[in-house]
Amino acid sequence: MADETMVGQHEAGGRSMYLIGGRRVRVSDLLDAGLVQADTKLRFERNRIGVTYNATVTEKGRIRLEPGGEEFRSPSRAAMVAAGMRAVDGWRAWQVVDQERLLDAVRQELLDRTISRAAAAANQQTEDTERQRIHARLRRARMRADERDPERVSVRDLLALWGAKDRGDQVSQIEADLANHGLLTSPSFRAVTLDTVVSLTTPPDETEEAATVGPSEMDDLAVAEDDEEGGDLNVRLTVGNLSPLLGVESVGPNSPLEEAITKMLLNDFSQLAILSGPRNLRGAVTWRSIAQSIHQKPDASVADAIDPHVEVVPYDRDLFEVLPTLQQRDFVFVLDESKAIKGIVTTADVAQRYGELATPFFQLGELEETLRWILSRSFDAETIRPFCNRQIESFDQLTIGDYLRVLENKDAWGRLGWPLDRSAFVARLETIRVIRNKVMHFHPDPVPEDAVDTLRRFNRLLHQYRDPA
Structure with missing residues (x-):
């Protein structure tokens, strides 16, 4: 039944x-x-x-x-x-x-x-x-x-x-x-x-490791219900989100220094891992450690240039927790799920990722500010209020949805005096509204480059036609 x-x-x-x-x-x-x-x-x-x-x-x-x-x-x-x-x-x-x-x-x-x-x-x-x-x-x-x-x-x-x-x-x-x-x-x-x-x-x-907990921890286990309603809340940006865990370029501790220098030059690296095995990290060799070793010993080897003071973090570590270390050390090595050294994250990687995350925010901010300025020069709040389906006291309260409703109106569009096709313009603005909603979900994947290009092109167009006729 x-x-x-x-x-x-x-x-x-x-x-x-x-x-x-x-x-x-x-x-x-x-x-x-x-x-x-x-x-x-x-x-x-x-x-x-x-x-x-x-x-x-x-x-x-x-x-x-x-x-x-x-x-x-x-x-x-x-x-x-x-x-x-x-x-x-x-x-x-x-x-x-x-x-x-x-x-x-x-x-x-x-x-x-x-x-x-x-x-x-x-x-x-x-x-x-x-x-x-x-x-x-x-x-x-x-x-x-x-x-x-x-x-x-x-x-x-x-x-x-x-x-x-x-x-x-x-x-x-x-x-x-x-x-x-x-x-x-x-x-x-x-x-x-x-x-x-x-x-x-x-x-x-x-x-x-998972087998037992102490008596003082039992209450914590029994408090919360399981994650069957969809899993733990997880909106973090992790170290692994920046490293594909494909392995790291390395040399052995007994390698000649020329090998390390050549690999760094060929790959445009600033550091190399010193490994005796996938889980046996001896340290790193960097341009600074190479210079210091050669200064002290002209015929130095990799063993003389090893910097043993390196940081190793698991791939699922919160990136924000690692930022102070990156600021001090410039890089960290990354462990995969098997505890093997399989990645590296540098300050350059972090700068690139934050640029990828920040660019669409800045583009959207510029776009919304420009549209708000355009409408405020062409209309008053009383005129656009009926399009917004809610009480609007100032243009600062407008959203992209409001801009869409205003510009969809043939008479309102005509007041702008733009030599542009209204339907095509509004359709692109709807596409941007969808992009904005995805950006605001704050998930760890960068916004696709074609979406960023769409924002850039729209901003350039707005700058050409932002002055009312």
Whole structure:
């Protein structure tokens, strides 16, 4: 009966119920679909230490720990509190006792069943076809991850599976789709560049680091609900967003100094890593350390020019935390998810990225100020107020949407006296309104250069025709 209800919702709503509307699956969804029942027993076995934890599914689809009676909507949160662990994937931890399978397997059955129903439904929508394609691709990726042969794909190509070009509005849905298939990316696709290659893998098994927390930390674990509503809030700019983690140019500690100098000149580098292995950083050689070593010893080698005082940071470190170090040291080496030295970020990289982020803001600011000045010279506030659909006391209150409504009006446009086509001008302004909305979402990917060029060209045009006739 529950399955028939889901199909009815699909047909009535005119869209697929696959992935429950783009959010993460909950235990309550399994309950509604009849895949688990109220009072179903769950078991979490930690075979390595010989401990078992028990729980029950409640009528509201929550997980009640036994003994104790604490209830959680999230399988992960329930498992973390039961075992006193810092992190655990509850979907792959809790086993449905009477079915002898993991909650994760039940979740996969829900997804398979729902997408199959959607595929068989009459008047199938384009959205359903796209969902089926995504489901099939992620299902294959999960099979490869389970076989310890994870699929590797660039972040750019991963986003393209959802039709996205950057990590904007669709990030939460992408994370939900991955999580529903028991997948994550390593490294995190949020914290690296668009061209970084990531693996589609399952969460790591229990480790000593994640295994236990002290009694004083238990309250913190139990306070917040799990991230099933879309993941942790993550709008940071990370070190990895500036480094593709493709490796670093290096020399060995026993290399001749000429080798280091040649590599630096060929690549226009100001420093090189000194590595004895991917995880054994001995330091760095820089133009300053080279000059100092040669000054002290004319036949100096790399060993004489090593600067051991270097900073190493993980790829997912917040960039703002690293800025003081960059200001002092000019560069930091970057660790990938396996703790290998795979990147470098310099002050020049930071300057370039902040220029990429700041340029569209300045262009938009100039554009809005110019439009405001143009309208204030051609109209008074009383004249434009009817176009804005709200009370406007001054031109400083106008938005791009207001400019659009004013300029769409044939009579208002005529008062400007511009020898330009109104419809083409307004269409471009609408494009700019969309660009502005994307810019204001503050995600870590730079605004595409063609969008910045669009802003620049529009500003140049405004400067030519900003004086009223």
